[in-house]
Amino acid sequence: MKELKLIIPFFKYNFKRLQIYDKDFYLGIVGLIIENILNLLMLFFIYTLIPSLDGFTFNEMLLLYGVASLSFAIWRCLFINTLNVGSMVRYGRLDTFLLRPINVLYQVMMDGFDDDAWGDLVFALLVIGYTAVTQSINIVWVILLIILSIFTSLIFAGISIVGSSLSFITQGIADFSQIVYNFFQFAKYPINIFGGGMKFVFTFVIPIGWVAAIPVKLLINHNIRSFAFMLIVACGISVIFFWITTKIWNFMLTKYVSTGS
Amino acid sequence: MKFIFYSVRNGFRTFMCQKNNFMIYWINNLFSILLVVFLWQQILKYSSANQSNSQIVYLILAQMILAITPEIIYRYSQLIQSGDIAYKLLLPVKFEFWLLLDTLGYSLAKLLIIFPLDMGIVFIFFPGSLSIMSGLLLLLLFPMTFVLGFTIELLFSSVTLFTYSVWGINTIKSAVLMVLSGAYFPVSLLPSAMKKFVSVLPFSYAYGQYAEVIITPTVANVSLLVIPQIIWTIILYWFYVMISRVGFKQFVTQGG
Amino acid sequence: MNHIIQVEDIVKKYPKVEYNSLDKVSFVIEKGERVGIVGLNGAGKSTLLKIIMGILNPSEGTVKTFGKNPMHNRKQIAGKLGVVFGQRTQLQWDIPVIDSYELLGSIYGTANIDERINYFEKYFYLEKILNKPVRSLSLGQKMIAEFVGIMIHDPELIILDEPTIGLDLEIKKKMIDSIKNLDISKTIIFTSHILEDIYDVCDRVIIINKGKKVFDGSMREIDRSSTPAKVIVTIDNDELFLSSESYVVRHINYGIFEVEINQVTEISQFLQEVTRQNTILNLEIKTEKLERLIKSLQEQ
Numbered sequence: 001m002k003e004l005k006l007i008i009p010f011f012k013y014n015f016k017r018l019q020i021y022d023k024d025f026y027l028g029i030v031g032l033i034i035e036n037i038l039n040l041l042m043l044f045f046i047y048t049l050i051p052s053l054d055g056f057t058f059n060e061m062l063l064l065y066g067v068a069s070l071s072f073a074i075w076r077c078l079f080i081n082t083l084n085v086g087s088m089v090r091y092g093r094l095d096t097f098l099l100r101p102i103n104v105l106y107q108v109m110m111d112g113f114d115d116d117a118w119g120d121l122v123f124a125l126l127v128i129g130y131t132a133v134t135q136s137i138n139i140v141w142v143i144l145l146i147i148l149s150i151f152t153s154l155i156f157a158g159i160s161i162v163g164s165s166l167s168f169i170t171q172g173i174a175d176f177s178q179i180v181y182n183f184f185q186f187a188k189y190p191i192n193i194f195g196g197g198m199k200f201v202f203t204f205v206i207p208i209g210w211v212a213a214i215p216v217k218l219l220i221n222h223n224i225r226s227f228a229f230m231l232i233v234a235c236g237i238s239v240i241f242f243w244i245t246t247k248i249w250n251f252m253l254t255k256y257v258s259t260g261s
Numbered sequence: 262m263k264f265i266f267y268s269v270r271n272g273f274r275t276f277m278c279q280k281n282n283f284m285i286y287w288i289n290n291l292f293s294i295l296l297v298v299f300l301w302q303q304i305l306k307y308s309s310a311n312q313s314n315s316q317i318v319y320l321i322l323a324q325m326i327l328a329i330t331p332e333i334i335y336r337y338s339q340l341i342q343s344g345d346i347a348y349k350l351l352l353p354v355k356f357e358f359w360l361l362l363d364t365l366g367y368s369l370a371k372l373l374i375i376f377p378l379d380m381g382i383v384f385i386f387f388p389g390s391l392s393i394m395s396g397l398l399l400l401l402l403f404p405m406t407f408v409l410g411f412t413i414e415l416l417f418s419s420v421t422l423f424t425y426s427v428w429g430i431n432t433i434k435s436a437v438l439m440v441l442s443g444a445y446f447p448v449s450l451l452p453s454a455m456k457k458f459v460s461v462l463p464f465s466y467a468y469g470q471y472a473e474v475i476i477t478p479t480v481a482n483v484s485l486l487v488i489p490q491i492i493w494t495i496i497l498y499w500f501y502v503m504i505s506r507v508g509f510k511q512f513v514t515q516g517g
Numbered sequence: 518m519n520h521i522i523q524v525e526d527i528v529k530k531y532p533k534v535e536y537n538s539l540d541k542v543s544f545v546i547e548k549g550e551r552v553g554i555v556g557l558n559g560a561g562k563s564t565l566l567k568i569i570m571g572i573l574n575p576s577e578g579t580v581k582t583f584g585k586n587p588m589h590n591r592k593q594i595a596g597k598l599g600v601v602f603g604q605r606t607q608l609q610w611d612i613p614v615i616d617s618y619e620l621l622g623s624i625y626g627t628a629n630i631d632e633r634i635n636y637f638e639k640y641f642y643l644e645k646i647l648n649k650p651v652r653s654l655s656l657g658q659k660m661i662a663e664f665v666g667i668m669i670h671d672p673e674l675i676i677l678d679e680p681t682i683g684l685d686l687e688i689k690k691k692m693i694d695s696i697k698n699l700d701i702s703k704t705i706i707f708t709s710h711i712l713e714d715i716y717d718v719c720d721r722v723i724i725i726n727k728g729k730k731v732f733d734g735s736m737r738e739i740d741r742s743s744t745p746a747k748v749i750v751t752i753d754n755d756e757l758f759l760s761s762e763s764y765v766v767r768h769i770n771y772g773i774f775e776v777e778i779n780q781v782t783e784i785s786q787f788l789q790e791v792t793r794q795n796t797i798l799n800l801e802i803k804t805e806k807l808e809r810l811i812k813s814l815q816e817q
Contacts, residue, residue: 002626009623016612027424031432038436042445048452049308092605098572100624101596116428174281182292189296193303198295254574254588 054190066127074153076117085164086175158245165252272366322472330410331364337418422508443469463493527578553715556725599672625670640695657688
């Protein structure tokens with residue numbers, strides 16, 4: 001795979017670009033720390049009203065939050081540029097990508113870094129670490145959860161990929177990739193709080209329930225055997241979902257009509 | 262007068278020209294409402310709080326005003342970085358006033374498509390929770406609420422005069438609004454210390470308190486909304502003027 | 518069977534607009550040919566190029582680039598292709614040019630980019646450009662950087678879509694010199710809406726008008742056809758002296774005159790005459806060759 005070999009040159013290139021804006025980097029980090037802390041504060045306020053939400057105590061809810069955030073942070077590290085496909089189509093940048101001998105989606109992924117995402121990643125790991133210690137969760141399960149997050153980030157990627165591929169057939173005017181943020185919000189809560197229809201959708205159609213809600217629920221119920229089984233299922237579902245969405249992306253790409261100049 | 266009309270109209274048309282906006286704002290608004298409704302139904306079911314239906318309607322209304330309030334941070338920084346602000350500053354009217362009118366037009370267009378959706382949800386799933394009086398207040402109190410919301414945005418936007426990290430500012434703003442606006446967490450259900458804290462800050466008066474007044478329309482409530490709104494708008498605008506004065510000066514000397 | 522490009526009866530229609538569309542265009546380009554594709558703005562040049570490059574699907578007709586369908590073999594073809602799009606860029610605007618070249622080199626698997634850069638050093642003062650971020654370059658320097666960028670991987674087929682747009686004469690000349698002196702095995706397609714620009718580079722010209730191919734032949738054929746020219750003269754007073762009376766002179770403004778000349782070849786004679794008797798402040802020669810050529814081709 002030529003694309004794998006190119007990861008290092010692309011990383012070097014993107015880091016050079018980051019160095020130019022080092023001052024702004026810190027404001028981004030401050031922003032995300034505030035965002036994460038206030039998110040947790042909200043959770044804390046909810047638990048001043050009730051002792052548990054769908055069987056999750058505050059600390060268990062933290063674990064759910066941490067796992068969902070980790071998965072989303074990995075999405076941000078790797079796939080954030082899918083949000084820009086609309087403008088790439090409008091300004092003809094996509095044409096440049098099409099004229100290079102490597103995969104287009106890969107070039108979109110590598111088209112610059114979101115440096116703040118690394119901070120998000122660290123924060124999510126800290127939250128998971130904290131709950132692992134306070135809840136005395138076996139280190140093996142923690143590692144498995146982290147591996148799971150790498151896979152489930154593909155679910156968020158799939159959503160933003162399909163959303164962005166709509167820009168191919170609308171000359172970049174309609175871009176629904178931002179919708180991934182809405183799904184991230186859903187992924188942070190237990191799946192049972194939603195109505196039957198949504199639960200079905202989140203399990204089988206747009207499988208964000210597998211990002212955190214389903215596996216973490218089994219883990220906190222100490223249902224270890226089915227937890228381990230469901231981890232494998234979750235990874236499988238992530239890969240299949242991602243595979244299907246890249247097929248949709250490729251199909252839309254063939255429909256792509258360049259805007260012309 | 263004509264200037265006001267044309268500015269508002271142009272903002273309105275800007276939104277209407279982008280047909281996909283309809284879908285995106287509908288989906289965004291619907292998803293946010295689905296999340297707060299399901300989450301809070303669950304919370305209210307097990308908590309000691311009563312009147313759970315009116316709390317849910319409150320959240321829907323607060324989400325609606327949150328969706329309608331303009332997001333001008335990106336726009337503001339774009340005007341600055343592209344240098345287009347020079348033209349706007351040359352207008353014989355205040356640049357901020359033009360921006361207010363333009364975003365008002367844009368927001369009215371958003372209101373036009375989101376309002377029926379949200380009211381539909383309220384009337385179908387929570388019938389009888391809004392009176393005629395509520396409807397009347399919804400319209401009457403909207404302008405001042407909008408102006409305060411706009412001023413808060415403007416204040417955050419002025420920071421973009423000093424940094425390129427628009428994303429960072431926007432994140433901070435969203436996070437602050439999440440906790441302090443009352444649009445995600447009813448102010449009346451916050452822990453009492455926090456409730457006091459929120460009530461001395463401006464944010465809830467542009468979102469949550471507005472929704473609160475509409476579901477419990479009393480004279481006392483109305484005045485407890487409008488008076489802080491006016492005071493905060495003046496204070497925040499004054500802050501904005503101070504910050505932007507420094508910012509523009511720095512901007513001019515750099516020749517950006 | 519060694520056609521580099523073969524297009525047959527290509528039709529491209531856009532919904533609602535006629536602008537940029539193509540109607541039954543066919544031609545073959547062989548290895549080593551240098552072809553100019555000219556047409557007025559909106560004639561369909563860019564559409565045609567995009568179809569050849571495989572980033573746009575024709576509504577009808579077949580196209581083969583390097584003997585293959587470019588839509589289905591896009592990545593393979595891209596490796597042998599170098600494209601300059603007039604107003605678009607391969608380069609990242611905020612970092613030094615050399616960094617972008619290094620990345621491009623790795624994308625195309627070019628082992629030694631220094632060698633390639635050295636080759637172009639003799640035409641352009643790249644030294645001055647290489648370590649500057651693209652955003653601090655002048656328009657001409659940007660275009661040079663862009664041009665060298667697409668040549669980094671030594672492509673076999675070079676497509677230049679309006680590369681001279683907005684360039685000043687000196688840089689235009691340098692760029693055209695470097696293109697002219699490329700290895701003869703390279704196939705070059707050069708588009709412009711100005712006929713004179715492709716004059717020095719191309720030996721064959723295809724003229725597209727309103728989506729149709731109206732001319733396909735050698736550059737010399739076009740040269741033979743006579744074309745009138747217009748010269749705009751600005752002088753220091755309001756009276757233009759000319760000894761010959763065969764010119765049609767139109768007074769435009771104070772000190773500014775438009776002179777019509779029947780044959781391009783008579784321009785030098787006119788210039789001698791006009792400079793002898795007047796103090797010239799500015800001279801501008803307009804041939805409108807393409808417009809007239811298209812008109813005369815349509816009349817035939």
